[in-house]
Amino acid sequence: MTDKSLFLVSLVVDDYDRAKVFYCDDLGFICIExxxxxxxxxxxxxxxxxxxxxxxxxxxxxxxxxxxVIGNQAGGRVxxxxxxDDFARDHAAMLARGVCFIEEPRHEAYGIVAVFIDPYGNTWxxxxxxxx
Numbered sequence: 008m009t010d011k012s013l014f015l016v017s018l019v020v021d022d023y024d025r026a027k028v029f030y031c032d033d034l035g036f037i038c039i040e041x042x043x044x045x046x047x048x049x050x051x052x053x054x055x056x057x058x059x060x061x062x063x064x065x066x067x068x069x070x071x072x073x074x075x076v077i078g079n080q081a082g083g084r085v086x087x088x089x090x091x092d093d094f095a096r097d098h099a100a101m102l103a104r105g106v107c108f109i110e111e112p113r114h115e116a117y118g119i120v121a122v123f124i125d126p127y128g129n130t131w132x133x134x135x136x137x138x139x
Contacts, residue, residue, distance in 0.1 A: 078128030
C-alpha cells in the first residue's frame, strides 16, 4: 500500500504579506514556512491550526497570466473548503475579524455551511459536517 496525501494547494495572490495577514490573522491559520527564494520570491505555506489536511502555498503572481487568475482560481465556483468542528464558534470569530460572508449559514444534509470570500474574491465554504 502506498502512503499518499494531498499536502499543498497553490493559491495565487498579489502580495505575500497581505495574504498572510488574511489567512493567519483573520482566519487563524498558522504560518508553517516563509522562506526567501531570491528575486523577491518566497515559499510561504499556511494551514489551519490543528488541521491535518492540505496547506496553502501562497504563490505571488509574477506575470499577466498569473495576475488574471487572482480571485478566480475556481472559475467562479466555491473552490476552497475550510472544515471546522464548531461552526458557530468559528463563524462568530471570523465575523469579528472582518471576514466577509456572502450568505447566512444554512443547514444542508451534509452539515452547516456558509460561503465567505477572501480578499481576492475566491469563494470558500466554512463547513461543519454532520456526524455520520
